[in-house]
Amino acid sequence: MVTAVEPWARRVLLCLPLIFVAIFLVVPVGLTVMISFLQRAGLRFLPAFSLASYASLIGGARLEVLRRSLLVAIEATALSLIIAYVIAYFLARKVTPAAARIVLVLFTIPFLINYIVRDVSYTVLLGRTGVVNTALMAAGIIDAPLDWLLYSDFAVLLGLISAYMPFMIFPLFLSIGAIDRQYLEASALLGASPLTTFRTITLPLSLPGVFAAGLFGLVGCLGESAVPIILGGVGYELIGNTITSSMDVLNYPLAAALSSVVILLMLLLMLGWYLVFDMRSFLGRILEWRA
Amino acid sequence: MDEPASRWRRWPMWLIIAVALAFLYVPLVPSLVASLQGVEPGQWTLRWYGELWRTPLVLGAFRASAMIAVLVGILAPLLGLLAAMSIRELGVPRFILLVMLLPLFIPGVSMGLASAFLFRLLGIAPSLATIVIVQTLWALPFATLIILTAMTTFDPQYLEAAYLAGAGRWRAFRDIELPLIASGITGAISFSAILSINETIRTSAVQGPWNTVPTYIWSTYRQVGLSPVLYALMGLIIIATVVIVLSFLLLGREARPR
Numbered sequence: 308m309v310t311a312v313e314p315w316a317r318r319v320l321l322c323l324p325l326i327f328v329a330i331f332l333v334v335p336v337g338l339t340v341m342i343s344f345l346q347r348a349g350l351r352f353l354p355a356f357s358l359a360s361y362a363s364l365i366g367g368a369r370l371e372v373l374r375r376s377l378l379v380a381i382e383a384t385a386l387s388l389i390i391a392y393v394i395a396y397f398l399a400r401k402v403t404p405a406a407a408r409i410v411l412v413l414f415t416i417p418f419l420i421n422y423i424v425r426d427v428s429y430t431v432l433l434g435r436t437g438v439v440n441t442a443l444m445a446a447g448i449i450d451a452p453l454d455w456l457l458y459s460d461f462a463v464l465l466g467l468i469s470a471y472m473p474f475m476i477f478p479l480f481l482s483i484g485a486i487d488r489q490y491l492e493a494s495a496l497l498g499a500s501p502l503t504t505f506r507t508i509t510l511p512l513s514l515p516g517v518f519a520a521g522l523f524g525l526v527g528c529l530g531e532s533a534v535p536i537i538l539g540g541v542g543y544e545l546i547g548n549t550i551t552s553s554m555d556v557l558n559y560p561l562a563a564a565l566s567s568v569v570i571l572l573m574l575l576l577m578l579g580w581y582l583v584f585d586m587r588s589f590l591g592r593i594l595e596w597r598a
Numbered sequence: 599m600d601e602p603a604s605r606w607r608r609w610p611m612w613l614i615i616a617v618a619l620a621f622l623y624v625p626l627v628p629s630l631v632a633s634l635q636g637v638e639p640g641q642w643t644l645r646w647y648g649e650l651w652r653t654p655l656v657l658g659a660f661r662a663s664a665m666i667a668v669l670v671g672i673l674a675p676l677l678g679l680l681a682a683m684s685i686r687e688l689g690v691p692r693f694i695l696l697v698m699l700l701p702l703f704i705p706g707v708s709m710g711l712a713s714a715f716l717f718r719l720l721g722i723a724p725s726l727a728t729i730v731i732v733q734t735l736w737a738l739p740f741a742t743l744i745i746l747t748a749m750t751t752f753d754p755q756y757l758e759a760a761y762l763a764g765a766g767r768w769r770a771f772r773d774i775e776l777p778l779i780a781s782g783i784t785g786a787i788s789f790s791a792i793l794s795i796n797e798t799i800r801t802s803a804v805q806g807p808w809n810t811v812p813t814y815i816w817s818t819y820r821q822v823g824l825s826p827v828l829y830a831l832m833g834l835i836i837i838a839t840v841v842i843v844l845s846f847l848l849l850g851r852e853a854r855p856r
Contacts, residue, residue: 317767321688324681324738328697331735335712336704342715390618397611410615412847417622419789420839421796421812424832427819428625431632438628469622523702530705532799533816547707547799554711554803563715566708577703581696 336570343563360564369549373568376546380528383464387472387524388517395479395516396509411476418473426466426537433457458540466534471527475520482516483509515584522576529569626836633829646830656831659814663795666730666810671791673734678741678786682749685742698742701735709736710803717804724806732800737790744789748782788846792839811835 346355363369394414398407417425432438433456440452455461486509494504532547539545546565553562636643650656681698685691701709713732722728752775760770776783798812805813811831818828 318688321680321684324677324684324742325694325697327677328700328735328738331713331716331731332700332704332709335716336708338715338719339708339712390614393611394615394618397608397615401608401611412843413619414622416840416843417626419792419796419843420626421798421815421832421835423798423812423816423819424629424835425622425625427824427832428628431628432625465621469625472618473622526703526705530707530709530799532707536820547705550707550711554714559715562711566705566711569705570708573703573705577696577700581692 339563339570340567343560343567345560345563347558347560357560360560363561364564364568369565372544372546372549373565375544376529379460379463379467379545380525383467383471383528384521384524386464387468387475388521390468391472391475391520392479392517395476396483398476399480399483407480411480414473414476417469422466422470423533423537425469426534429462429466429538430457433462457538458543462538463535463543463545466538467528467531470531470534471524475524478516478519478523479513480516482513482519486512515580518580518584522573522580525576526573529573629829629832630836632824632826633833635826646826647834649827650830650834653827655809656811656814656827659809659811662726662729662808663810663812666726666733667791667794669726669730670733670737670794671787673730674737674741674790675745675783675786677734677738678745678790679783681738681742682745685746686749695742695746699739702739706799707803710800713800714803724804724808726808728804728806729801729808729810732804733794733797734790736797736800737793740793741786741790744786745779745782748779748785752778784846784849788842792842795835795838795842 343360344356344358346357346359364373394410398410402410430437434440435452435454435457437457439456440449443449444452490508490512491504494508495501499507530547531545532551535543535545535548546569550562550565553559553565633646634642634644636645678698681694685694685698688694704712710732713728713735717724717728756774756778757770760774765773795810796812797810798816801810802813802816809817812835815828815831815835818825
C-alpha cells in the first residue's frame with residue numbers, strides 16, 4: 308500500500324517491543340530453568356545438571372504444597388469463572404451498552420487497587436472478634452465466633468477470587484458480545500429453548516474468552532504470595548510463598564525449580580489456547596489490513 | 599427484549615452484581631475508617647495523614663512510586679503502540695500478540711524471581727531502573743490490548759487516503775491515526791500508571807533498598823503490623839487509584855466528539 312522503500316529503521320522500531328520482551332522475560336525464564344538444575348554445595352552453587360531440586364520437590368512436604376496450590380488455584384479459578392460468566396453474560400446481552408460500561412468500570416477499580424489493602428481489611432472483617440462474627444453473634448445467628456472465616460481455605464479462596472475475578476469479566480464480556488445475534492435468532496426460530504441456545508451456541512462460541520479468563524485466573528492464583536500469607540495464616544503454604552521463602556533462605560535452585568514447574572504448566576496451557584482457538588475473532592480486522 | 603416483564607425479571611441479576619461489588623468494595627471501608635480514627639474512640643482526625651508527611655521512609659516511597667509511575671506510564675504505552683503497529687504491519691500478527699501477552703501468563707512470583715536472576719547475572723544492582731523495567735513488562739500486555747482495541751475501531755482507509763493525498767508515514771500517523779486512537783492511548787497511559795502504582799510482588803523481587811508505596815506497606819505489615827499511619831497510606835492508595843480512573847473517564851468523555 309505504500310510505494311516508498313521500507314526504511315530499515317522503521318522495522319527495527321517496530322521490533323522493539325518484541326526485543327524488550329525477549330530480553331527481559333524470555334531470557335530470564337530460560338535462566339530460571341537453568342538455575343533450577345544447578346547443584347547446591349553449602350552456600351555455593353556449582354554448574355551442573357543436577358536434578359536434586361526437582362527430587363526434593365517430589366519427595367515430602369513440597370509435593371503436598373504443589374498439590375494444594377493447584378487445587379486452590381483451580382477451585383478459585385472455577386468459582387471466579389462461574390461468577391464472572393454470569394455477570395459478563397448479563398452485561399453483554401441484557402443491559403444497554405452504557406449501563407454495561409458503568410458496571411465494568413465499577414469492577415475495574417477494585418482490581419486496580421492494591422489487593423494487599425483489601426486482604427488486610429478482610430482480616431479485620433473476618434477475624435474472631437471481627438465485624439462479621441460480632442454482627443452474627445449480636446443477631447443471635449451463631450453462639451460462638453466462626454473459626455473458618457479467617458486463616459482458612461475459605462479466606463484464601465475469598466482473597467484469590469476478589470483479586471482476579473473482576474478482570475476475568477472482560478474477556479468473557481468481549482467474547483459473548485462478539486457472538487452474532489443472528490445465530491441466536493435462528494436458534495430461537497428453529498424452536499430451541501433459551502437453555503438449548505445457550506448450551507449449543509453461546510457457550511461454545513464464547514469458549515476462547517472462557518479459556519483466556521481461566522488462564523488469567525490460574526496465573527494469578529499460582530503466582531500469589533501475599534494472599535496465603537495474609538489470609539492463610541501461619542504455616543499456610545502455597546507455591547507462591549514457598550518460592551519467596553526458599554529465596555529468603557538463599558536456596559535459589561529450589562526456588563527456580565518450583566518456579567519452572569509453574570511456568571512450564573502455564574506455557575503449556577497458553578500454547579494449547581494459541582493452537583486450539585482462533586484469535587481471528589479478535590484480530591480479524593487487523594489481519595485484513597495487511598495489503 | 600425490553601418489554602416490562604423481562605426488565606422486571608432482571609432484578610436478581612442486579613442483586614448478584616451488587617453482592618459481587620459489595621465483596622470488592624466493603625473491604626476498602628475498614629482501612630479508610632481506621633485511617634480517620636483518633637486515639638479516643640469516636641474521635642475523627644486527619645493526623646495520621648499528616649504523620650505520613652513527617653515519615654522520611656514514606657516520603658521516599660512516594661517519590662519513588664511517582665517517578666516510576668510516570669516512567670511506566672510513558673514506556674508501556676509507547677511500546678504498546680509500537681507492538682500494536684507491528685501486529686498490523688509485520689505480517690505475523692498472531693505470533694506478535696502471543697509474545698506481547700506472555701507477561702500475563704507468567705505468574706507474578708516467577709516473573710519477579712526470573713528478573714532478579716537476570717539482573718544479578720548482568721551485574722545490574724537493583725534500582726529504580728530495574729523496577730521500571732519489570733513494571734513496564736507487566737503493564738505492556740494491557741497497554742497493547744487497549745491500543746489494539748482502539749486501532750480495530752478505526753478504518754484504515756483513512757490512512758490510505760492520507761497516503762494518496764501525498765502524506766508521508768509520519769504525517770499520516772500524526773494527523774490521521776493518532777487523533778483517532780487517542781482514547782486508546784490515554785487509556786493505556788492511565789492503566790499502566792495505575793498498574794505501576796499498585797504492583798507489589800514483581801517489584802519486591804527487584805526493589806533492592808528502594809521502596810515504592812505498596813512494597814513499603816507490604817514490608818511494614820509483615821515486620822511491624824498494622825498501625826493508623828499504615829491505614830492512612832492504604833487510604834491514600836485507594837484515593838489515588840479512584841482519582842486517576844475517574845479523571846481518565848471524565849477526560850475521555852470530553853475528548854469524545856459525540
